[in-house]
Amino acid sequence: MERELVERARKGDRDAFASLVHQVSDALFAVAHRILRDVDLAEDALQVALITAWRQLPHLREPERFEAWVHRILVHACYAEARRSRRWATNVRVLPVDGPVGPDEHLSVADRDELERAFRRLPLDQRAVFVYHHYLGLPLVEIAETLGIPAGTARSRLHYATRALRSAIQADAGLDYEEGRLA
Amino acid sequence: MNDERSFERTTRAWLERGANQAPDRAIQAVLLAIETTPQERDLRIPWRFPVMNTPFRIAAAAIIGLLIVAVGATYLGGGSSGGIGGGPAATQLATPTPSWAPAAPLPSPSVPALTQTFTSSLHGYSVKYPAGWTVTQATAAWPLGKALGPGQAFVDFLLDATALQNATARIGGTSQPLAPGQSAETWMRVYNDGDQSTWPKVAVGDQTGFIVFDGPMPAGGTLVPGGHVFEVAVVVEGRGYDFTLDGNVDRDYLAAMLATVVFDPASAVDPTAAP
Numbered sequence: 001m002e003r004e005l006v007e008r009a010r011k012g013d014r015d016a017f018a019s020l021v022h023q024v025s026d027a028l029f030a031v032a033h034r035i036l037r038d039v040d041l042a043e044d045a046l047q048v049a050l051i052t053a054w055r056q057l058p059h060l061r062e063p064e065r066f067e068a069w070v071h072r073i074l075v076h077a078c079y080a081e082a083r084r085s086r087r088w089a090t091n092v093r094v095l096p097v098d099g100p101v102g103p104d105e106h107l108s109v110a111d112r113d114e115l116e117r118a119f120r121r122l123p124l125d126q127r128a129v130f131v132y133h134h135y136l137g138l139p140l141v142e143i144a145e146t147l148g149i150p151a152g153t154a155r156s157r158l159h160y161a162t163r164a165l166r167s168a169i170q171a172d173a174g175l176d177y178e179e180g181r182l183a
Numbered sequence: 184m185n186d187e188r189s190f191e192r193t194t195r196a197w198l199e200r201g202a203n204q205a206p207d208r209a210i211q212a213v214l215l216a217i218e219t220t221p222q223e224r225d226l227r228i229p230w231r232f233p234v235m236n237t238p239f240r241i242a243a244a245a246i247i248g249l250l251i252v253a254v255g256a257t258y259l260g261g262g263s264s265g266g267i268g269g270g271p272a273a274t275q276l277a278t279p280t281p282s283w284a285p286a287a288p289l290p291s292p293s294v295p296a297l298t299q300t301f302t303s304s305l306h307g308y309s310v311k312y313p314a315g316w317t318v319t320q321a322t323a324a325w326p327l328g329k330a331l332g333p334g335q336a337f338v339d340f341l342l343d344a345t346a347l348q349n350a351t352a353r354i355g356g357t358s359q360p361l362a363p364g365q366s367a368e369t370w371m372r373v374y375n376d377g378d379q380s381t382w383p384k385v386a387v388g389d390q391t392g393f394i395v396f397d398g399p400m401p402a403g404g405t406l407v408p409g410g411h412v413f414e415v416a417v418v419v420e421g422r423g424y425d426f427t428l429d430g431n432v433d434r435d436y437l438a439a440m441l442a443t444v445v446f447d448p449a450s451a452v453d454p455t456a457a458p
Binding site: 018021 | 223
């Protein structure tokens with residue numbers, strides 16, 4: 001991320017901000033999509049986050065921290081979108097997440113469905129830490145810094161999310177076993 | 184799924200699935216929005232002055248000292264400074280200008296004359312709207328379980344301008360058939376997890392709708408900063424309808440527009456089930 005671009009954007013240069021938007025929007029959208037599990041909500045969260053970033057950019061003290069700063073704004077936008085969607089949505093079914101199919105040699109359909117269901121039951125703050133850790137590969141200290149939370153809080157959110165997902169998958173595996181035995 | 188490594192591989196593979204590219208329309212919408220969105224002013228005092236020589240330090244210390252004395256006198260000196268009749272200097276010190284400014288209050292919306300009629304080609308209703316508005320017909324059915332939001336293809340949109348960045352009011356309408364065997368009450372409960380008995384009611388044509396969302400939105404969530412969003416749900420003859428009104432609008436605006444709705448569920452077009 002070019003420090004000069006951030007500096008220019010801080011001073012109101014819209015072209016500079018547009019360049020920053022092009023640099024960060026894919027990564028932000030990918031994260032929002034994985035946290036919210038819905039393309040439309042992720043798109044709304046991305047827009048809200050980028051517009052908020054533009055408005056608040058003059059307050060950014062360390063231009064080299066722009067990327068982490070905008071990720072924090074994004075996560076809060078995701079929380080807001082999720083709250084809004086609970087009011088606006090009719091969503092009671094588990095919907096498949098749109099998008100290209102990635103590598104899945106480690107992933108059975110049952111695992112995938114179970115992960116999807118279990119993940120959607122997690123609180124948003126746990127989802128965010130899980131995505132930053134397992135999708136972006138960030139260490140907990142960096143996640144804590146990015147999200148503006150204590151490292152211990154990040155660790156405990158990851159712990160609870162991991163435990164919930166593990167339990168869900170293990171329960172599913174147990175059910176498969178039971179069904180197999182009864183058959 | 185027996186060990187930590189297997190769990191991590193599985194979750195990583197699962198997380199890899201999904202969209203990785205921000206839609207162009209979202210980026211364009213952002214770039215369009217910032218054209219008319221001012222940045223907040225940064226009024227905070229820098230922690231350090233870039234150059235601070237000795238005379239400057241002495242002067243700065245003197246100013247800070249005077250300020251401390253002034254503030255102390257204001258708050259501890261008794262007299263009129265701490266009471267209702269405090270002087271202007273005290274008022275200024277007690278209410279510093281915030282580094283961010285809340286959205287300026289919007290002018291009270293006035294309900295324009297509703298002289299035109301929009302008839303949805305897919306969703307089985309019509310509504311009256313003011314002259315000069317831009318109409319965008321929905322091009323898709325509203326899928327079950329799909330969250331609503333501005334700009335979706337399954338929502339009809341009427342806008343009080345030709346371009347989004349100039350608009351101050353917008354209404355959207357959509358509908359879907361209830362699932363087989365589903366009652367109106369169940370659809371409403373599924374539709375929103377609140378307590379239906381507590382939702383305010385509003386006339387939608389000759390029906391009674393429920394205001395299921397009534398509040399301000401975060402930045403970017405409505406047409407104008409400080410704007411309002413209303414969402415109204417109603418079931419008519421086995422069909423669930425949703426209307427959203429947002430921007431510089433109020434309850435009167437909502438009531439005026441929704442009162443003109445005419446339902447015609449039989450004319451709605453739904454996708455036929457795949458064989």
